[in-house]
Each structure stands twice: as structure tokens, then as C-alpha cells.
């Protein structure tokens with residue numbers, strides 16, 4: 001953390017409160033991600049992790065009832081998906097949809113018109129055999145996750161959000177996934193020069209072993225609690241479950 | 257001088273017919289060509305010994321059996337258009353004839369072109385494939401820069417004899433000033449195969465067509481259509497399969513997208529023979545509130561051993577997919593175009609290999625000219 005003291009803030013989430021169909025999914029979430037930092041979000045199923053990254057990405061259907069999201073200092077609440085993506089926000093979906101009739105090659109070419117680059121990217125992700133395949137059609141769970149990273153490589157966002165990139169991925173593929181994630185997060189670049197930041201939503205510690213993260217949180221019932229060093233938080237969750245954090249969330253509910 | 261100018265203009269327009277699969281420059285391998293511009297037959301050529309190509313007006317003189325084929329499949333009294341074709345004294349149209357056992361590899365290309373304003377093109381085409389022969393026909397239909405309404409009326413009768421195999425592909429690019437009434441019927445004898453591919457990705461003022469295939473023992477027919485109705489088009493397209501003989505089968509598959517257009521897709525299969533099978537499928541994509549897609553499948557079983565089924569679905573572009581693409585930085589227009597293209601391209605799977613690339617390109621062009 002000390003290295004990034006003098007770094008600029010890339011993303012600032014302020015008191016973010018979100019509803020869907022009258023149901024409150026996020027309750028006053030605060031989060032500051034500086035350039036070059038990686039943050040990790042844990043939390044039980046249904047606690048709002050996907051909601052958080054989707055709202056930052058700008059997916060419609062969520063109603064921001066309070067708070068703000070600043071990207072490089074600008075409020076992006078009024079920006080649509082395309083504008084957010086173009087300005088450098090990217091998301092690897094937890095459950096990406098199938099896109100019938102559109103081949104992965106065609107999609108990559110549309111994301112980056114330079115064909116050579118898209119082929120190279122596919123090769124790096126060991127997915128050159130998938131270029132002719134329709135996007136996510138018949139892809140296994142692990143292949144879909146890999147495809148998400150591949151598309152992000154093409155998009156090359158500065159804020160890279162990963163929604164459970166490791167769930168359902170086998171041991172060998174995890175290595176490859178971690179390599180790509182490191183590339184996306186510029187983990188091989190000296191910290192001083194590192195510009196890209198990440199938010200990783202995960203249930204396991206596998207990725208944490210390979211990718212250094214600066215900060216961790218637990219999201220419980222729409223509240224971000226138990227913030228601290230990611231590995232400590234993971235150990236605590238592993239050994240004691242979410243109990244302590246749920247308690248903390250309950251306390252803060254009483255206070256707020 | 258004026259006439260010369262017209263000719264130059266026509267030449268130029270014919271050079272552009274590549275968009276409907278007609279290659280005048282001879283860059284693609286073709287077994288022959290036939291081209292009618294308004295009422296002038298400007299090309300009639302075969303490069304194969306066993307493939308006979310000539311205007312129908314010649315054919316009725318050369319072969320004494322050809323005249324008997326006229327209106328043997330299509331009823332001349334069927335409607336005002338068939339009557340109009342029957343009443344014409346001067347025959348206009350093609351005669352395409354493949355001799356027994358000849359398997360013509362390179363596609364044969366024909367084209368019916370409307371060049372002059374307000375022209376009424378009235379055609380009669382006869383296609384005969386003798387037993388065990390094979391032919392792949394690509395017919396392109398197009399118009400020049402019409403400013404007033406022109407018509408294309410055509411009776412086409414196809415005879416697929418025993419064990420013969422005819423693939424008949426039509427690519428239409430009519431434009432907003434054309435009204436089009438093709439009337440086609442196909443007789444498929446024992447073990448014959450008829451495949452129709454219909455591609456229309458641009459505007460037409462109005463088109464109405466409902467070809468019928470009569471299928472004998474072990475004969476099969478497949479009708480594939482890919483239609484992108486746009487900008488005030490009206491398509492009333494159908495296909496009919498009459499399963500007369502034992503083991504005959506028919507499949508009618510359409511994939512259509514409608515943008516500010518009205519589309520009607522008809523499919524009729526009648527199972528009369530033993531062990532006959534029929535299937536119809538229609539996938540429609542509605543792109544705005546001014547459009548409509550009507551799927552009208554009709555199945556009639558007259559034999560206890562016939563198996564008929566139909567599937568249809570009509571929907572809009574899924575918001576989830578649109579959002580997904582936009583989250584990668586595609587603007588809404590590009591994302592929609594990609595999804596429309598993807599939807600239509602699913603229809604390519606059923607096309608012959610030789611055609612896939614061409615249609616793929618056409619779909620890409622059609623979809624990329626998509627605007628919100």
C-alpha cells in the first residue's frame with residue numbers, strides 16, 4: 001500500500017446505494033481504488049457482489065438511489081455502458097450470455113479492428129481454435145471464463161473488474177487465467193509505472209496466492225465490511241466463515 | 257446518341273450485379289449464364305456439353321416436348337399473374353436443360369434485371385434435369401436506379417427427374433420500386449433432391465411468392481430462406497411441399513428480420529404418402545414497433561404414417577446480449593448490427609459451402625448499413 005500513496009485515485013465509490021424493483025441491493029458502499037491497486041471482494045451468495053461490479057460497469061436495470069461513482073474524478077452515473085467501456089472500465093462477467101451467430105473472431109475484430117492483434121491475443125489465451133466458434137455457444141464453464149479474459153485483453157481497460165473469474169476453472173487453466181489477469185493488471189510492470197487497477201470478486205484463495213491484492217473486503221447484505229489485508233480476510237473467512245463480518249454488518253446497520 | 261448512352265449505363269449496372277451473384281466479368285467459375293434485362297436476353301451461354309441453355313422461345317422450336325411442359329406444373333388460370341404470362345405472345349425467359357447423368361460442377365448463373373422505369377417484365381422459365389444429373393443454379397434479381405414502380409412476373413417450372421439433384425439459389429435485391437410475383441413449381445421424381453435457397457437482404461416494395469414442390473417416392477425438398485425486410489418492404493413468402501410418394505420428405509426453414517417492414521412467412525406441408533416426413537421452422541426477429549412478422553405454418557397429414565412438425569419463434573434483440581457487447585465498448589448501433597448479422601448468419605448453416613462465403617459477405621454488408 002505504501003507504494004501507491006502518491007498515486008492518483010482511479011475509482012471512487014461513495015455511499016453507493018442501489019435498488020432493483022424496490023429491493024435494496026447495495027447500502028452505502030464506499031470504496032477507493034488507486035491506480036495500480038487491486039482490491040478483492042468476498043461475500044456470501046446473494047450479498048450484492050455482482051450488483052456492485054455491474055453498477056460500476058453501467059449495466060441498466062439498477063437504480064442508484066444514493067451516492068456516486070467517480071472515475072478519474074468524474075461522476076459516471078449518467079454515462080452509458082459504451083461510454084464507460086470506452087473510457088477504460090471493463091468487466092469479466094460472472095455469467096456471460098451466449099451470442100448466437102456471432103463468432104468470437106468477429107467480436108474481437110469489432111472490439112479491436114486490427115486483425116493481427118486480435119489473433120495474437122487469442123493465441124496468448126490459447127483460444128485461437130475458438131475464433132470461429134459463436135461467442136459462448138456451447139462453451140464449457142471454464143471456457144466462458146477464459147473467453148471473458150480474452151475479450152478484456154482486446155478491450156484493454158484501465159479498471160478491470162473480474163466477477164468470479166476462477167469459479168469452475170480447472171487447476172491447469174487457473175494458471176493461464178492468472179497469467180492473463182496479471183497481464184491485464186500490469187502485475188509484471190514496476191509498481192511505479194503501473195496504471196491499471198482491478199476489482200476481483202472471488203470465493204477462493206487460489207487467485208490471491210498468485211496475484212497480489214492491496215485490499216480486501218467482505219460484502220454482506222449490500223454492505224462493505226471487514227476491510228483489510230486480503231489474505232488475512234480470506235483466512236478469517238476460511239476458518240470462521242462470514243459470521244464475524246455479518247456481525248459487523250449488523251452493527252453498522254444499527255448505527256446507520 | 258441517346259440509345260448509346262443507355263447501353264453504357266446498362267453495362268455499368270450489369271457489372272454491379274455481382275451483388276446478386278451474377279459475375280459478368282467471368283472471375284468466378286460458372287458453367288453458363290443467362291441474363292435478361294427488361295425484355296432483352298443479353299446473355300445465353302453454356303460452357304458444358306451436357307448443359308443446354310437457350311431462351312425459351314428457341315427451345316420450343318428446337319425440342320418438340322418443351323411446349324408440353326409449359327403450364328404443366330403451374331396452373332395458367334391460377335391468378336392474374338399466371339394468366340398474364342400465359343397470354344404473352346412473345347416468350348421471354350430461359351430454358352435450362354441438363355442431360356441424363358451429367359453432373360455439372362460449376363454453378364450456372366442467371367439474372368433477371370429491371371432497368372427501365374415502369375417496365376413490366378413477364379417471364380416463363382423452364383428447367384429440366386434429366387435422371388441422375390446435377391445442377392446448381394444461382395439466380396440474381398435486381399433493379400437499376402428505378403424512380404417509378406416496375407414489375408417482375410415470372411412462372412418458373414422445374415423438373416427434377418429420377419435421382420437428379422437441383423440446387424436453386426435466388427438472391428434478390430429489388431429496391432423500393434419493384435413489385436415482384438414469382439410463381440414456381442417443382443416436380444421432384446423418385447429419389448430426386450431439390451434445394452431452394454432464398455436470400456433477400458434489401459428493400460422490395462412488394463413480393464409475393466409461394467413455390468410448391470411435388471415429391472414422389474424417396475424425393476426430398478428443402479427450402480431455406482434468409483430475409484431481412486427493411487425500410488417499408490412487404491414480403492409474403494412461402495413454400496409448399498406435397499409429399500406424394502413413399503418416404504418423401506420436405507423441410508421449410510426461414511430466418512427473417514424485420515425493420516419497419518411487414519413479413520409473412522408461409523409454410524405448407526401435406527403428407528400423403530407412407531413414411532413421409534415434413535418439418536417447418538421459422539425464426540423471426542422484430543427490430544422495431546412498426547414491423548410485423550407473421551409465421552403461418554400449416555401441416556396436413558393424410559396418411560397415418562406421415563410425421564409432420566413445426567417450430568416458430570419471433571422475438572426482439574435480447575437486451576442482455578446488447579448490454580454485453582456494449583460493455584466491451586461497442587456503441588449501440590454497432591452492437592445491434594452485430595446481433596442482427598449473427599441472427600441472420602445462423603441461417604447460413606443450411607446453405608451449400610459454395611454459397612456460404614458470398615451470403616456471409618452480403619449479410620455483413622446488409623447489417624452494417626443498419627442504422628437506428
Ligand SMILES: Nc1ncnc2c1ncn2[C@@H]1O[C@H](COP(=O)(O)OP(=O)(O)OP(=O)(O)O)[C@@H](O)[C@H]1O
Pocket residue numbers: 020021023025043044045046047048049050051052061094
Ligand atoms: N434484477 C433483479 N431483480 C431482483 N433481485 C435481484 C436482481 N438482481 C439481483 N437480485 C438479487 O440481489 C441480490 C444480490 O445479487 P448479486 O448477484 O449481486 O449477488 P452476489 O453477491 O453476486 O452472489 P453470488 O455469490 O451468488 O454470485 C440477490 O439476492 C439477487 O437475487
Ligand SMILES: [Mg+2]
Pocket residue numbers: 049050051094163
Ligand atoms: Mg455474483
